[in-house]
Amino acid sequence: MTAIAMPAPDRDVLARRREILSALQAIVPGEGVIHDEREMRAYETDALTAYRQLPLIVVLPETVEQVSRVLRYCYDNDVKVVPRGAGTSLSGGALPLEDGVLLSMMKFNRVIDIDYANRAVVVQPGVTNLGITRAVEEEGFYYAPDPSSQIACSIGGNIAENSGGVHCLKYGLTTNNVLGLEMVLITGEVIRLGGKHLDSEGYDFLALMTGSEGLLGVVTEVTVRILQKPETARALLIGFPASEDGGRCVADIIAAGIIPGGMEMMDRLAIHAAEDFVHAGYPLDVEALLIVELDGPEREVDYLIGRVEEIARAHEASHVRISASEEERMTFWAGRKAAFPAVGRISPDYLCMDGTIPRRELPKVLARMRELGEKHGLRVANVFHAGDGNLHPLILYDANKPGELEAAEAFGADILRLCVEVGGVLTGEHGVGIEKRDLMTEMFSEDDLKQQQRVKCAFDEKHLLNPGKVFPLLHRCAELGKMHVHKGQLPFPDIPRF
Amino acid sequence: MDATFKPRDTRQVEDAVKWAAGEEQPLEIVGHGSKRKLGRPLQAAHVLDLSDLTGIESYEPAELVLTVKAGTPVAEVEKLVSDNGQELSFEPMDYGPLLGEDPGRGTVGGVLAANLSGPRRIKAGAARDHVLGMEAVSGRGEIFNSGGKVVKNVTGYDLPRALCGSFGTLAVATTVTLKVNPKPETSATFLLGGLDEAAAIDALCRAMGSSAEVSGAAHLPGGIDGEAGKTVLRLEGFETSVDYRFKTLEKLLAEFGAPARLAEAESGALWRSIRDVLPFAGSQTPVWRVSVAPASGPRLVELLKAKLDIRAFFDWSGGLVWLSCDDGGIHETEIRAALQEAGGGHATLVRADPSVRSTVPVFQPQPAPLAALSRRLKEQFDPKGILNAGRMVAGV
Numbered sequence: 001m002t003a004i005a006m007p008a009p010d011r012d013v014l015a016r017r018r019e020i021l022s023a024l025q026a027i028v029p030g031e032g033v034i035h036d037e038r039e040m041r042a043y044e045t046d047a048l049t050a051y052r053q054l055p056l057i058v059v060l061p062e063t064v065e066q067v068s069r070v071l072r073y074c075y076d077n078d079v080k081v082v083p084r085g086a087g088t089s090l091s092g093g094a095l096p097l098e099d100g101v102l103l104s105m106m107k108f109n110r111v112i113d114i115d116y117a118n119r120a121v122v123v124q125p126g127v128t129n130l131g132i133t134r135a136v137e138e139e140g141f142y143y144a145p146d147p148s149s150q151i152a153c154s155i156g157g158n159i160a161e162n163s164g165g166v167h168c169l170k171y172g173l174t175t176n177n178v179l180g181l182e183m184v185l186i187t188g189e190v191i192r193l194g195g196k197h198l199d200s201e202g203y204d205f206l207a208l209m210t211g212s213e214g215l216l217g218v219v220t221e222v223t224v225r226i227l228q229k230p231e232t233a234r235a236l237l238i239g240f241p242a243s244e245d246g247g248r249c250v251a252d253i254i255a256a257g258i259i260p261g262g263m264e265m266m267d268r269l270a271i272h273a274a275e276d277f278v279h280a281g282y283p284l285d286v287e288a289l290l291i292v293e294l295d296g297p298e299r300e301v302d303y304l305i306g307r308v309e310e311i312a313r314a315h316e317a318s319h320v321r322i323s324a325s326e327e328e329r330m331t332f333w334a335g336r337k338a339a340f341p342a343v344g345r346i347s348p349d350y351l352c353m354d355g356t357i358p359r360r361e362l363p364k365v366l367a368r369m370r371e372l373g374e375k376h377g378l379r380v381a382n383v384f385h386a387g388d389g390n391l392h393p394l395i396l397y398d399a400n401k402p403g404e405l406e407a408a409e410a411f412g413a414d415i416l417r418l419c420v421e422v423g424g425v426l427t428g429e430h431g432v433g434i435e436k437r438d439l440m441t442e443m444f445s446e447d448d449l450k451q452q453q454r455v456k457c458a459f460d461e462k463h464l465l466n467p468g469k470v471f472p473l474l475h476r477c478a479e480l481g482k483m484h485v486h487k488g489q490l491p492f493p494d495i496p497r498f
Numbered sequence: 499m500d501a502t503f504k505p506r507d508t509r510q511v512e513d514a515v516k517w518a519a520g521e522e523q524p525l526e527i528v529g530h531g532s533k534r535k536l537g538r539p540l541q542a543a544h545v546l547d548l549s550d551l552t553g554i555e556s557y558e559p560a561e562l563v564l565t566v567k568a569g570t571p572v573a574e575v576e577k578l579v580s581d582n583g584q585e586l587s588f589e590p591m592d593y594g595p596l597l598g599e600d601p602g603r604g605t606v607g608g609v610l611a612a613n614l615s616g617p618r619r620i621k622a623g624a625a626r627d628h629v630l631g632m633e634a635v636s637g638r639g640e641i642f643n644s645g646g647k648v649v650k651n652v653t654g655y656d657l658p659r660a661l662c663g664s665f666g667t668l669a670v671a672t673t674v675t676l677k678v679n680p681k682p683e684t685s686a687t688f689l690l691g692g693l694d695e696a697a698a699i700d701a702l703c704r705a706m707g708s709s710a711e712v713s714g715a716a717h718l719p720g721g722i723d724g725e726a727g728k729t730v731l732r733l734e735g736f737e738t739s740v741d742y743r744f745k746t747l748e749k750l751l752a753e754f755g756a757p758a759r760l761a762e763a764e765s766g767a768l769w770r771s772i773r774d775v776l777p778f779a780g781s782q783t784p785v786w787r788v789s790v791a792p793a794s795g796p797r798l799v800e801l802l803k804a805k806l807d808i809r810a811f812f813d814w815s816g817g818l819v820w821l822s823c824d825d826g827g828i829h830e831t832e833i834r835a836a837l838q839e840a841g842g843g844h845a846t847l848v849r850a851d852p853s854v855r856s857t858v859p860v861f862q863p864q865p866a867p868l869a870a871l872s873r874r875l876k877e878q879f880d881p882k883g884i885l886n887a888g889r890m891v892a893g894v
Contacts, residue, residue: 115791115793116707117700117703117707117792117793118703118791118792118793118817119703119706119707120791140709141707161652162652162656164650164652168650169649169650172623172627173650173652175627175656175659176623176627185867185871189867190867191865191867191868191871192865192868193868195791195842195843196791196792196841197789197790197791197817197842197843197844198619198620198624198789198814198817198818199613199615199619199624199626199663199789199844200789200844200862201663201844201846201861201862201890202663202861202862202864202868202872202890202891203660203663203664203668203872203875204613204626204659204660204661204662204663204664205660205868205871207626207656207659207660207662208655208656208657208660210656211652211655211656212655216655228707228708228709229709230709231709251560252560254560254562254680255559255560255583257583257680257681257682257683258680259679259680296709296711296739297709297710297711297739297742297743297746298742299738299739299741299742300735300736300738300739300742303736303738303739304736356646356648356649356650356651357648358558358561358563358647358648359560359561360558360560360561385650388648388649388650389561389648389649389650390650423647423648424646424648425646425648425651425653426653427651427652427653428648428650428651428652429650429652430652431652432652432653432654436653440653440654443646443653444643444654445642445643447640447641447642448642448643448644449654450640450642451636451640451642451644451657451669451879452644452654452655452657454878454879455655455657455660455875455878456655457874457878458871458874458875458877458878459871459874470654480878481878481881483519483638483881483882496503496504496505496506496550
């Protein structure tokens, strides 16, 4: 089994399973409570499939009142709760706990209000990301953040992970597109944050909730901003004999004041895997392939396509193609969008990593990644969101070969340490979950992590919501709350005073 | 013993806060002090003055990332990025003129503490949307880092964003990392005249719902800024695109009349005036800042005009209403009741005498569970209540 350990289950809770079950059945009637082992199998993992665990009980509430009562019961009886949306997390955020109730929010699947005048849509958290766009596209609108799992992932999960996507350099992450939330605290209290108006005063709990990975509360309603679809979109497919030139081309596009709707790069292994799979017409004699998509008013897009082409040619691009039709644009994207399954064809298993680096460090990081690959005896294919420096190295391994999963995980950890070392971060959009939990100390000091856990203490002092995720060590809130102060140490001779 | 601490580095901030926590001595955290008249008045014995904590730590235009000390003047940062063809696209407003202070003052830390954004907020996001990372000192005197120095990061809770708008009550920011954006090549304003409030906001909302990429949408009724009313939409970007989108708006809004076009210089002055609430500057009347769903702005003002002698104008497509109570009264009850009737939002008393600001809730009162959560967060970060205590709400 793998390297990441979960906290030991509470024997007392396991022994009370029957009592907990009947209490939950009294709150959520009928099929809303699942306790049969075979039926619970569907919930034993998310998209980080190397980790599996059956939950204590699965609950699927249908009303806010049920959510509130379930949480209150768990709070009163010290039962842990793991909230879950569609289960597409790549970092193990929805991995169940043996002694915890799995709270699935997927019955909250209604669009509540579409308000075009205010460009706002109110939905329940189980509505899929793409479902929001589907609800408003008749009028030409869409919801901008587009994680690659958008057909399946829920907006509640997007809030938990602060999901991004290929368009977020221009249109922002989830946090920049959410206007309001209704949520339930572990105590059962229902809180509303924001709404159709902007920038509520008081502490920005909306910012804390977005990206909190299910550790602070359970979202029961979401208000998002929608946008009118850009008038048009066109793309360039640009190949470079050297990846350094690709990196410099990206920097110069941004230096020219151009923020493309999407800007994706692939390395040689990813290009070949994708081309073999979908035949998108990618050049095979290049080290780096760049897809630059410009979207907006037609006149602007035509103008910017010309500007980007000039910049690409100035950087020794060996191939430049410009989409002449919507069909051709989609073909450019087909290879990139199929990159993960394409890599899946050339290797029995792969791990998808997610670090962000300052873009200037790209050539160095790619070179070091090749060295690390040799050290661990594994290959890596790279696709990345070039505009914002978010890397997705795909580590190729075979789970049936003893020791390869462990080697892949060690390789992945080395890559993320490298990201931090060059001034970047552990995760750009997939979240910490369990996957990067034990690497948090690479990026944050003990005091840094203490402040984050104090946020947790303000919301959930008993550590009942999704414990074992994000933080490597759980400090008790009472311990964190102590102040170690020394009285009477003024004057500080070096602080200028008046 | 009243003291003013003027630290030059993070360690000195830490020392001062540790001392204050140990002695339970409240501190007032200030930069230039340009926003001292915002929020509830403070009665702290000591001042922690960050105006010497200045300097650009790193700036990489091609990475779109800027790291500065929190006491750095906003004006200096805006000049630096502008010289590099970039901008702070949240367009921080300057409260100086409205509050009877000199214009052009204020620090980066102050802008974030108050989460100040301008007209472009509706397209580009608020100040908090542009914060990537922060080094700060908590009320416990602990230095901590949160966020990062790259534009895309979800590692841990989003503390840097959450500390925005906290008015220095949770932690003292010492260094901040911001996302910067390219400055548009040019800008122009699409101006319609003679619309009543309902029609004006309808036009603005329709423009915002179009693909014209509007970066400012305001309505100044007659008597606010000149005799005639002005309904204005700002377009920014590459020149060819601005011209094209101007025509898009002309078609879209044909039924509202023929537009005038303000070129870059005139357009710039108009939007600065809206940003800094210049129509209400230079007087002493109480001023409220109300955030509401954009389409509900006219309804709110209609409800209030039926009862009160107020003047109002609209930014953010109708969602930001600036109200001046011209009879000198505060009218908290009427204004918050009308806001509720118009669908809810936030009403903040931004200009009033200190005696009024210490008795009338300056910020929108919160329901009990939310207020309790706010107190718990304050207790976690500042258990001794020494950082700007009571600036937002008594006890927080």
